[in-house]
Amino acid sequence: MSTQREPMARFHSIIPAGGIGSRLWPLSRASAPKFLHDLTGSGQTLLQDTWDRLTPLAGRDRILVVTGKVHKSAVLEQIEDLSTDNLVLELSPKDSTAAIALAAAILVKREPDVIVGSFAADHVIAEDEQFRETVREAVEVAATGKIVTIGIEPTEPSVGFGYIKAGENLGIAGAPNARDVARFVEKPNIAKARKYVESGDYLWNAGMFIAPAALLLEQLAKTEPELHAALLKIAEAWDTEDRKTVMAKVWPKLKKVAIDYSVAEPAAAAGLVAVVPANFSWHDVGDFAAIAELQSQGRRGNLAVLGNAKVLADSSSGILVSDTDRLVALIGVEDIIVVDTPDALLVTTKEHAQRVKNLVDALRTTGHEDVL
């Protein structure tokens, strides 16, 4: 390239909008996954919040959404400014590598020096401007030829997130906080989590990646050459009349693999990954207990209420999530989780919120797909 553009001028966001969120059943369904719901009481869905968080970075024309084709109309309805050029529809779920790397491959064809940033559609971030400052710093680092992740400074020894072990400061101009990534670590047990937090070198892995699209694809080519070749084939046809034919032929056979395994971890081992530590509040809203914590509006005493339910609560605490207009009465139930939807009702406690996933698995194996 003769004239190199400024890093932020090369930036383009990707929003992979997938994942059912089994731990949020029966609110979150295959037909209405987590990102299509307002889980914070903000009045907007998580997808809309994510969109609004990203538009100031590079404008509303530089955000590409990857989602299942079954969610096409819901996504276009929720995001009025999304053009179909920036909507990638998956024929079936193929995990994060296929979603993000296809988006990167489509964008790199349109714009060879593009720097992509991938941000999940269903995470909650309170301080949007701090988030954007961190992304801008990450884009500077990415422009030096790195795959950059954002690491959240832990506020507690959570066992619900993976961690990033940060190494030396990289000393990059315009990115004073950027550090090398020593390695990624899986969700720890509580003892390890405590050690991580005490050490000060471990950050929560928020699953955000910022990198030159070409570098990301180059790394993928090394670890998953077949998947890489298949995705390039689709990208080649994407902006042509062959898109549908090629997708139908290639997509169903794609390997399912998380981008953490296909790109992030191998690249970290090769010394190619950097991290920008951040201390904005972030949550992946993994279960209803998390929603109860996040709820900013609708609190009645110690009871968080999401939805428009008429509620009568007496000596009760926890969270009520309502997707109906039924009256809900709670008496003397503490740390309760009640999720009221038209065809399914869940009653559990904050303590058991994680077990909802097991229940969904049980529903699947007992032939209750109709409510999943």
Next chain:
Amino acid sequence: MSTQREPMARFHSIIPAGGIGSRLWPLSRASAPKFLHDLTGSGQTLLQDTWDRLTPLAGRDRILVVTGKVHKSAVLEQIEDLSTDNLVLELSPKDSTAAIALAAAILVKREPDVIVGSFAADHVIAEDEQFRETVREAVEVAATGKIVTIGIEPTEPSVGFGYIKAGENLGIAGAPNARDVARFVEKPNIAKARKYVESGDYLWNAGMFIAPAALLLEQLAKTEPELHAALLKIAEAWDTEDRKTVMAKVWPKLKKVAIDYSVAEPAAAAGLVAVVPANFSWHDVGDFAAIAELQSQGRRGNLAVLGNAKVLADSSSGILVSDTDRLVALIGVEDIIVVDTPDALLVTTKEHAQRVKNLVDALRTTGHEDVL
């Protein structure tokens, strides 16, 4: 009377089918009170169970049902054998004296020497034949000129029932267990209840009365002369074409008073009340905790299930009452009470089951009559 009939030949049952059962909200409603529900999992409603328990005593033509006019079609649908001659419809709820004494007054006009037995439509009795044996004994006692009640031998120091203090055995032929009633006592505290049970002289007041109708009305005339006169006026017109006119004029002004206060207690003080002790299992199904205990069918582990809900329960105990076809998932909730109806959902615990009544009161004062 020249030739006195045998006591059982004079017997006629009355079923006062009233009382919403506020502690069973939202299952039990003004429009669908307790007695119209199957609360035992027997496959029949409490009213149907009561009817079937009574028919062997004197036949299906000798049972009179008193209920609100709004329940007319539901009652006639549930009890196919009930003739409209034996159906007394109240224009509005006027408590137990009006219901039972009007029935007695109507019957005494048809049959001057009738002995009536009043049995609530919403109580649960397991041993029907034992019940009938007790009633037959009570009828023998009633024929000697007594108002007879049935006292249940307590199995625990319940604070949920009133008690009857029994006196001397009356030594009546054909009624070897019948005793004098010293007095009726209100629901006690737990300390008193323990003393009552230890003494052996106290029985649970099951609210059943067996007496010559003429004696019952004579007692009412002494304590509530106006109410007595008004009821006689209605009874006089009952089997004539004036019924509707007289009801419309007289019924709305009737005094509301429980028969315990208007007849039973004053008559006991006058030495006119006897009790037949009984040890069949009896329950007035006062709240959902009681239903959980009574549930004989539909148990899944420690969870009692009433209704046709699809249920997935994991480490949960208590009771689920379902009036919908929604799937209900319970995870890690113990001693829980979940009542799922089309327009209202209740979640509480066995411990707090009695507080449902307060909630219903709160609903009434906050303008939620539509779900009551």
